[in-house]
Amino acid sequence: MIPKRSLHIKRVPKFYGNQLSKFKYSQDIPTHELLARLGFITYPRSGLVNWTKLGLSMQDKLSNIIRKRMDEIGFEELSLSLISHRKLWEDTGRWEGSEIFKLVGDEYLLVPTAEEEITDYVNKQLESYKQLPVCLYQINPKFRNEKRPRGGLLRGKEFLMKDAYSFDLDESNAMVTYEKVVGAYHKIFQDLRIPYVKAQADSGDIGGSLSHEWHYINESGEDTVFKCSSCNHASNVEKTLSFPKEVDESSEILVKYFTTKDKSTLVCAYYPSNRVLEPKFIQNEITDLDLTEHNQDELLDSFSNKDDLSKRFVRIMDARLSPRSNLPDFPLNFSNRAMITTLTDVPLVLAQEGEICAECEDGEITATNAIEVGHTFYLGDKYSAPLNCAVDVPTETGMTRQTISMGCYGIGISRIIAAIGEINRDAKGLSWPKSISPWDVTVVEIGQDEERSKEVFKLLNHGKVDYCLDDRDVSMGKKLKESGFTGIPLSIILGKHYPIVEIEVRGKKYGDTWKHTYEKHKDEFDWKVQYDNEQVNDVKHFVHKDGLVTVVNSLLNDM
Structure with missing residues (x-):
């Protein structure tokens, strides 16, 4: 006899809304404090962070977007140790870095980045030049002995990032790989829906001869990006001529x-x-x-x-x-x-806004503050040469030893969460795009109705809707307000008008394809729409339960 399956209902986290009873929101409150108040993270000490269920859900969504796009271009995921021995870092000249966490005894360090370890790993595994290119990535924590942590997730002693590395036979092949990664990065940032800028950049401490930064434009950013009004060339302040x-x-x-x-x-x-x-x-x-x-x-x-x-x-x-x-x-x-x-x-001095772009010698450059969330580097042999990462290659006169050309590519996962929180917040609180929201739909019930609940949650589960039921012992108004404040794109209200279900819209729209679904199904699902006072934004939808999943998914498709 096959046992009867119980209905699984996903609920809000245990401490959801814990610190909001006497909290008065103001847009002047820094975003990193707001994230902590809302329970995405906590800060046990300055520069350190604890991630809760809300924050981890966002990490998972963002990591899966990155995995999809990196896998598409042939990169393989692995996970290296978070502790590295000093010898590799002495070989590359980076052991004495000022922001390195060295462990007791000065033999090991907590990795701030993984060029040394990944190069050593590939060098020990590589048997033939025919195995090239080798393209690898990982998603795990990194550590930086930041003396003055600030901005919460933007500058702390630990952070979560995706770091990827490519190993090619020579520069021409390495540049092909570099362009593939650039293409994947464009797709990743398009998936996230937030406008971004790719800017020519200085390679800094990582080194190499070519690099680009990936930025979100925002007045709170610590970086400066210049863009030309004519050729649209973008670069950071260290690269703008x-x-x-x-x-x-x-x-x-x-x-x-x-x-x-x-x-x-x-x-x-x-x-x-x-x-x-x-x-x-x-x-x-x-x-x-x-x-x-x-x-x-x-x-x-x-x-x-x-x-x-x-x-x-x-x-x-x-x-x-x-x-x-x-x-x-x-x-x-x-x-x-x-x-x-x-x-x-x-041009020998740092650029200023209003000057003439040196790239086209025609357009005027404008400056904007930006938050760096990704960086791509062509490294050449900066790490492969001192670590003797090379392969034997056939030539007309026999085999010759050739140093491998490398690239590295980072995306700050925790930084992206902090940056989007900063960019999308408004007078009502946070507002996450569906791509990384902790969950997509908050469900609120008025009264207890077991049959109704079974019916609705079966529909949501079958339709693969990412929801959470808020069954806390607080008022419906408080549940809806806190769902919007937390940045959840939609709220569903199950009330006395059931089987008509009310859907409240919180998230921002990045398209209007839902309107095509509305025209197609409005009569079939008894679908009504309420707009705000200016008849601009749809703020509520009323739909029969049979069309609930279709309507929810059509709305989320644009958010």
């Missing part, structure tokens, strides 16, 4: 000295005193520039022998200077003017 609309000849001119790596050339960079010099912009023109030497007196002293004909001098002028600019006196004597080369009209 610009030209002035006109030269300010009244500004004082400063000079900073650099040398090339072989110490043969003194580079003199001239720029306006009211702007910030970016040495990496000089490196665009002088690729072997040494950025490690900072003592100006020692640099000048090493070039003070005017009879040393092996020395060369390069003067490089920022584009905001003119031939009439009053340059500082040159501090050195030299025997031959042929020893000096002058480069002019070169």
Whole structure:
């Protein structure tokens, strides 16, 4: 005899709404505090985070979106240890990093990122160049010894991220993989429904020769992204080259000295005193520039022998200077003017809004604050070379050892949750897109009716609707308010008018395809719609139980 299946009803978490009885909401309350008050997370200590059922549900949804898109382009998931030995990090020169959590005894660390471990893993597994490319990703915590944690999930001592790594035979193949990942990232961020920007970026401490940041535009963001009004080129502040609309000849001119790596050339960079010099912009023109030497007196002293004909001098002028600019006196004597080369009209300082885009030399750049939520890097051999990750490759003269080209690709899962919470909140609280909402529908019952409950929850379960029943001993009004405050897209009310069911809309609409479903089924399901006072937004729907799942899913499809 087959046992009778019991009806499974999904309910709100045990501590749902616990801290809201005397809470007065204001849009001035920081989002990280609001997330804690609503029970998505708690902070046991500054920089540390506990995730609750609400937060974990969002993590799972977001992780599955990422898994789907990474799997589509041939990446395989794995999970590396969260503890790494110091030797690999000494080999790559990163053991002394200031934000590394080192364990007692200084033999191990908690991983802030996994370039060392993944390279070592692949190197030990790889048997032939024919196995390339190797593309791997993981979703797990990372750790950063942040001295001043702030912004909750945006800058803490621990964070959840997806980090992916690619291993290719050479640069050309690596760039093919890089573009595949960029394509997958576009799909991931489109799935999340929130507008985003891909911006050219500096590689920073990770290294490499090419990188892009993925941002949500928001005034609370710590990053600055510039975008051109003509060519739409986007880049962060460390990568934005610009030209002035006109030269300010009244500004004082400063000079900073650099040398090339072989110490043969003194580079003199001239720029306006009211702007910030970016040495990496000089490196665009002088690729072997040494950025490690900072003592100006020692640099000048090493070039003070005017009879040393092996020395060369390069003067490089920022584009905001003119031939009439009053340059500082040159501090050195030299025997031959042929020893000096002058480069002019070169962008050397950080851009400002309203200047001319250096990419197209036509459009005007605008600046916006942004929250970085992803980063893609082409690493080349930055990690594979010091860790001896190489394969034997056949050539015309026999086998040769070739270092592997790498890429790495990160997405901050906890950062995305925090960023979307910040971007989508309004006067009524949080508002999650259906793609990552803790659940999609809150069900509220007026009165007890066992037959009605069985009927509705069978329909919802069979229709694969992501719901939670709020059966707390509080008023219906409080349940509906707190569901909207938590950011749940829809609420269902089962009341005295059953089998007509009321659906309240909370989530934002990113499309209006539900209207086609309405026109098709409005008579069949006795479907009525109530709009707000301005007849703009649909705020309530009334539908017969037989059409409940169809209507709910059609609404959620646009949210």
